[in-house]
Amino acid sequence: MTTTSIAPLTGTQRVLAVRTESWREHVDALGPAPRLSSDELIRLVDSAGLTGRGGAGFPTARKIAAVAASRRTPVVVGNAMEGEFLSHKDRTLLDQAPHLVLDGLDILGRALGSRRLILATGERIDSTRVRRAAAERPGRLVDVRDLGGGFIGGQESALVSQLNGRAAVPQDPHTPVYVRGIDGRPTLVANAETLAQLALLARFGPDWFRSQGTPDDPGTFLISVSGLTPPSVLEVPRGIRLREVLLQAGVPLERVGAVLLGGYHGTWLRPGTGDVRLCEEDLSPYGASTGAGILHVLSVDSCGLRVSAEIATYLAAQAAGQCGPCVNGMPRMADTLTRLAVPGSDPRLVAEVDRLRGLVIGRGACAHPDGTARFVASTMLVFARHVEAHLRGECHETSVD
Ligand code: SF4
Structure with a gap:
């Protein structure tokens, strides 16, 4: 050698x-x-x-x-x-x-x-x-x-x-x-x-x-950070704490409403998870991963439901259209989430999002439907309070990401 x-x-x-x-x-x-x-x-x-x-x-x-x-x-x-x-x-x-x-x-x-x-x-x-x-x-x-x-x-x-x-x-x-x-x-x-x-x-x-990273998840990785700060690419050790990455990227922590980790097929995390380390061991309990190294920050005064509905709509449009879940399930799931994102929405839409999510999982020839369903599941979990507010006819959004 x-x-x-x-x-x-x-x-x-x-x-x-x-x-x-x-x-x-x-x-x-x-x-x-x-x-x-x-x-x-x-x-x-x-x-x-x-x-x-x-x-x-x-x-x-x-x-x-x-x-x-x-x-x-x-x-x-x-x-x-x-x-x-x-x-x-x-x-x-x-x-x-x-x-x-x-x-x-x-x-x-x-x-x-x-x-x-x-x-x-x-x-x-x-x-x-x-x-x-x-x-x-x-x-x-x-x-x-x-x-x-x-x-x-x-x-x-x-x-x-x-x-x-x-x-x-x-x-x-x-x-x-x-x-x-x-x-x-x-x-x-x-x-x-x-x-x-x-x-x-x-x-x-x-x-x-x-010599960088954790014993089970060694080395460094590149992470693209966006939202609340100009887009940047950082190189950090595997296992670094989420809060440390946000600070390095210049994100004002008090303005963080949620972070999307892993990209559009990724998982929303609440601001309280700042101590989580970005490695397999710490992220798997959240069903999260760093994916292709993407961290998008949502501000406290943005509506996570609206942003997520836009992402789900984008993902539905990106499908190759050769399998059932991409032709039928994903567009309907995105449409249902979009209707739920309108204040005063019908409470039955919550169960419908869940039903459609279950229908697309494991049914495609690739992981696109599963990744989209995972993203929608974390939306419904992390933004549960936004969902309740929308059903009451309220939305606290004051800025648009
Ligand atoms: S599941 Fe994958 S392969 Fe099938 S239509 Fe959707 S994107 Fe294409």
């Missing part, structure tokens, strides 16, 4: 500490990306405990091992689709440290013997800088592809479908892309931040990686 002799980055700023635009600058600052065999890479990633930073939090070593086990030459895809409207981290990474993301692709490609490396960028990303970076690198070419697909465009099988020249719709969940993906080949899809984390882990090793 080749390791770099350059001093590791200390502190919580790791991937965001790298600001190297040209290839020469990048190699001078960090040394070349190490070349590892697939066994070496799997062992390294496994002992570091790196998990995917795209939302699902799946152990990266298991994903690599699944592709490495195939007899066919795989394709490696970097996922910078950033379909989550509230996320800004892929854009930030590709602007600030494009070579770090490309290093991650290169390390995976070499270890897996892949001849085809693709970086997929979504419609909100300007790929100019990463294209320039890819063109100046020696060795294997990275094919940078600008794609569409909206909110679900970054879902693994929808992304692969689009790269295969078809619509950006999720595919049969029984045939994962690591078995049959691009052109029928086993395909490893890794989020842009996962690639950047991997590029540093391969250089500095698992002990360095684990």
